[in-house]
Amino acid sequence: MEICVLEKSSNKLRLSIRGASLPLVNAIRRACYIEVPVMAIDIVEVFDNNTVLYDEIIAHRLGLIPLTSSEALKKYKRPEECANAQLGDPDCYVTLRLDVETGPREERVVYSGDLETSDPDVKPAFENIPIVIMAPDQRLRLQAYARLGYGREHAKWMPVSVAVHKYLPILVFDLEKASKECIECIEASYPWVAEQMKKLGKGELKITDDVNTSALYWCVVKRCGDAVQLRFDDNQFLFKIESTGALPPEEVVREAVRAIVRKAENLLSEIARLRREEE
Known part of the structure; x- marks a missing residue:
């Protein structure tokens, strides 16, 4: 080839x-x-929100923000290893916080760049993604948890x-x-x-x-x-x-090929096991 x-x-x-x-x-x-895991926000705890958008809509928008994931693949456990992990487990989750408040005559747009992350290697791939427009005297305060996931779970974990x-x-x-x-x-x-x-x-x-x-x-x-x-x-x-920004495109291809190789090896291993049982 x-x-x-x-x-x-x-x-x-x-x-x-x-x-x-x-x-x-x-x-x-x-x-x-x-088959290529990337980071995405999975759980959102909203403490204060009197903006025009419901909590669920804001959580949905946060989940669709691409997060840089190159280093995360080395530092955090794979989704299958975190199935029973406690929320906030440092081996599985990255914490992101958002705390924005407007004054009596202030209006502003909240962007992805306003998110504060516990791990500088996992942050929004683009800082100018709008989340919500805030009117005067409004506040948005929340905490979000991001983890590695696969695109087969949800589109927010698709790296392309x-x-x-x-x-x-x-x-x-x-x-x-x-x-x-x-x-x-x-x-x-x-x-x-x-x-x-x-x-x-x-x-x-x-x-x-x-x-x-x-x-x-x-x-x-x-x-x-x-x-x-x-x-x-x-x-x-x-x-x-075309990458979402979570991973460089060449890294996506490498990880995709590795995933196929792992599946092939698992298949061969299972076939060998079945043959041993038949003997």
Whole structure:
């Protein structure tokens, strides 16, 4: 299997994967969603709240705030180990506090950055997520507990907002046969593709950019005839994930692969155990 990084940023990763089967690539994609643990607020104790939002709504919003989790994976126990832990157990929970009050003529927005955490390694990934707008003479005081969890429990524990894959699109063309309408159609939505086609004149063009090829397919079918064909390489995938900010995208992929390996090892171990029992 050959993996090439096409694009990488703080919250986005695009890979080219060659030589892997569709089930394997899809297993990695699914594992990115539901098998990689991250921190999220799970329990909220509200002591004082006379804002416009009910306690439950504020608790729900707090749960959806991404929390940085890279160090948490090393420091805190996994969800399955904390099933019976006491609330506030330092090996399982991080405590976050919020205490905001407005004056008689003051209005303000409470942001995720206003949360105070007991562990500086576990904090809101973004400080500008609005929680509630406070009117004059209002107070919001609460304590929240965050723990590691899996996306299969709740979406707030999903470390990615996007995890997708597709076969590599390949454009096979011969401009000598292409009509003016064909070139103009492609040029309208994919100017860089038309430019590359004009440079090459004839041949194949692999489209590794992060683009939707639906309009290109329409041009091929409706305007280009036999001059241009859009094919897909079923031995090469374009894989993209976008992180919520809880983990760097490359770490999400690594943890997803480790989760798959652990599951495979557990399966082999169980098969071996059953065989021993049969003997």
